[in-house]
Amino acid sequence: MSIRNSLLALLERGPMHGYQLRVAFEESVGGTWSLNIGQVYTTLARLERDELVAPLPESEGQRPYEITDRGRAELARWFATPIERSDRPRDELAIKLALAMTTPGVDLTAVVQTQRVAGIRALQEYTRLKAHGSGDPDDLSWLLVLEAMIFQCEAEIRWLDFCESTILRKRTARPVTRVDVHEETGA
Amino acid sequence: MSIRNSLLALLERGPMHGYQLRVAFEESVGGTWSLNIGQVYTTLARLERDELVAPLPESEGQRPYEITDRGRAELARWFATPIERSDRPRDELAIKLALAMTTPGVDLTAVVQTQRVAGIRALQEYTRLKAHGSGDPDDLSWLLVLEAMIFQCEAEIRWLDFCESTILRKRTARPVTRVDVHEETGA
């Protein structure tokens, strides 16, 4: 859904053809995510089918599109509606950790540590990028996207720390002793 | 990819059939994400094709599967490999904000505020869930998943605050004055 709406937003700046849309998108997110050119054309085809964009007369082998009024309405709806938690893709890392807890033969702390190292590494890379960033004041959107990645990364590392301490606490909390057995049978 | 690996992890506990896998998955993530039953069967079919699981003799209309050695190896690989930033889906919210900045006629602060309200609401809901959570010590994985959502949600709100202050700073930083005009033409 995000690509569809992104293309609409870019066309709101003015008519563009597929190749330009791809370049404009990647520029907008500061190269953080690339956009497959094939997807641009298939998405444009669907947008045209839904009458959210309309093709302009082609010239020199280029097929520019313009946004329609319906497209503009759809775009306004996108910006006016918050992205809910339920809209988001499943969190693969959370799923992985949750399943690791009940899968036999898995070294939980190793999984957490491996992920933690990757997180720290990513955070360093982001910090490096921010340091010798373009400096271009025009790249405000690039800064925001980068900062989003940093906030997420930090939150993930803190969560992994939480996981580790929770796991350790659980492990030390119930050493099986004779007393425990008595309590359990008594309950 | 996460469902594929999740099914392998669940089958590592022992043979199960499709319906059971779905229930077990949703239980593992504390009902945070639901799993479409149709997808379970199509994913099982692909896993069987790739020889990561094998069907057991069916009984009473049930088609249980067991994990194979290749499946076990694949699962071990999953747990040993960190999920990299590049593996993650594009962040729709970051994209939306980035595009909102360069789309004409968009009230940026309104977009940020709408999203912020939704974030606060979600956070309250999570806190409520945590409060009268199952209390079940067996639900450790449920606690971890919930906490992941809370960490993410908080990070998002902090990021939105960052966005707003950055946007405001930009807006007040360059009031177009006669002096500015001179500087620009001079540059």
Place this chain on the structure above:
DNA sequence: CGACACATGTAACACGTTACATGATTTG
């Protein structure tokens, strides 16, 4: 001329969702 950027597309496939179709078993 050859490499590279520009430009448009198609095919095949994985993953994900909703909806539909079917039947057995259990339980009020």
Place this chain on the structure above:
DNA sequence: CAAATCATGTAACGTGTTACATGTGTCG
């Protein structure tokens, strides 16, 4: 008996990826 739960699947569609095919223009 009727409704709910258990259980298995298919179809259609959207989204996303990789790879392939094709052609123009430009520049060293």
